Amino acid sequence: MKLYSLSVLHKGATKSNLLKSAYDLSSFSFFQRSSVQEFMTFTSALIVERSAHGSRASVKEQEYLCHVYVRNDSLSAVVIADSEYPQRVAFTLLDKVLEEFSRQVESIDWPSGNPDTINYKALDIHLAKYQNPREADAMTKVQAELDETKIILHNTMESLLDRGEKLDDLVQKSEHLGNQSKAFYKTARKQNSCCEVM
């Protein structure tokens, strides 16, 4: 039952802008961590770009579940978890983070900010605390607030893409991925191996 990354982004007209992110990569093999982190950023940004305003969704990719909340004011958050982590707690976390973020960071800074300029420090703490969903005491709150029927479930990343769009192309064009990660993705896809994409 694990959380791997937590990101706050701004959904722009054509692209999403990463404002802050936190990662827990301790369960990944040491030498894969930098690639994994890049892929998680890439995935989070892509999901926000392809999700509508005012929507919540869970996107399944291999053994990961990416939960996203895009608010009507374009402020968005994505948490990447494993398949055991309870969905309701994940969405409680997203709500909480966005609420706090929007109080601490002026909306004028959202469209153009980046992790270095944005002054929001609590993301790592939230990620660590919510690793144990029960300690985070989210369960009781969740019952009342969340309407699960409104959460869209995507069974693959592909289902977020437009017709004709290929994930491979998006990977190649992405500015979130370094050359090494792109090359790694290419070989992993070619071999169709059980190497993780993320």
Add this chain to the structure above:
Amino acid sequence: MAETENEVEVLVQRVVKDINNAFKRNPNIDEIGLIPCPEVRYNRSPIVLVENKLGVESWCVKYLLPYVHNKLLLYRQRKQWLDREALVDITCTLLLLNPDFTTAWNVRKELLQCGALSPERDLYLGKLALTKFPKSPETWIHRRWILQQVLRECSSPGPDRKEQGDGDRRDAAEKTRLSEHLHRVLHEEMKVCADAAGRYPSNYNAWSHRVWVLQNMAPGNLKVLHDELSSMRQWVSMHVSDHSGFHYRQFLLKALVRELSQSLSSSSPQHYHPQPSSSHSPHKANPHHQANGEPTAAAPCPSPPSPEDLASVPALPQLFHQEVELCTDLIKSFPGHETLWCHRRHVFYLWHHWRRDHHYGQGFGSESPQPNHTDAGLSSHPHTACPGGVGLDRVQRRNGQAQEGQDAMEVDGVGVPDPRDTKRLKRGPPGPCPPALSSEHSFVASVLDSCRSPEQGRFALAYRKWLDSVIGQ
């Protein structure tokens, strides 16, 4: 790009040397990994050492592995000689790249047997290989072979020791040292298994190795069994769909049931002979049966359950109650995981049958000892060793006379006075309610009432059906 044989050979020599040097430079290496790096870089070493992590750049593997593999095979076919040191280095390199290469492990077995390698070295190598290949069957198998060697050494210390003047004292000291050593080895194994289980979901190989270790290095050891049960609670709570982790708990419970039942049926002190567990009781599983078909190790004599051990382990009804409580807690907190419902079935089934076996055919206050009977000897022996357990069992015996299905009576029975038992009942407060068919049905009802997940609903209904068809007979 055509690589000449010579280029590859140079590369191989370099890699083998670099890996060897890395271990020398840093004896605390605790993880190996593959570095995604598709560009071939002949001029640079593909071996990277960062903190305590040893990495191999991915580009070199396809040249390195076939070459080294072939070299070892040529040695095996006696077409090419390799001295011991070269063998150690080559097999080490090979196994870090592909630990399922049985021949390499077998060469290391030979090296071990002629003294060129220590068991600790191979346990370390195996542990490293498992950080990258947590399932690797050959690694686990080799590990068991090593542990068997270790066990053999520990259970038969050298004959010359007996020749010493103060032989007895030395033997005792030696025994303590060996048993402490085994204890450390056991705990290290538990750690290796836990790490591997965390790296791959439902890692059957890791968990069945764990079972093997307990069966061979701590057979019938109540304290170890109970400690494992306690320490695994947190782990399974954070891995609620790991079937193998829960299966391990089922194994622990079964083993505890076996040990605690025996102790109760032979509660008189003179039954505690220091004997190998295989001859101790007819209830024990066939000692030659292993989880994976491998032969049992020559286990050292397990210490019989001491009164302290028995007192520190809760009574069976309480153990079962705790397990069901854990399961309930997890099912309610994390809806929709079939593993948890399967676990519940196993636990309740075990409980149900244990209860039946230990009350079935019991006399009405008769004192004739029966082999299976928990209460055999209870009425005739003073109860120094098992406080809570005996009290509860006594309670159950009275109420076991009720028919199947009227389990609600058990709870009530705690307060029923019985002149013979006044002394025992006064010993302490009654234990928690053991699991019962009626409480299980209530549980299902409460889940169905409050659940919002369709899977949870299905699992609950299936469990109810199982209760009715399997248990409620």
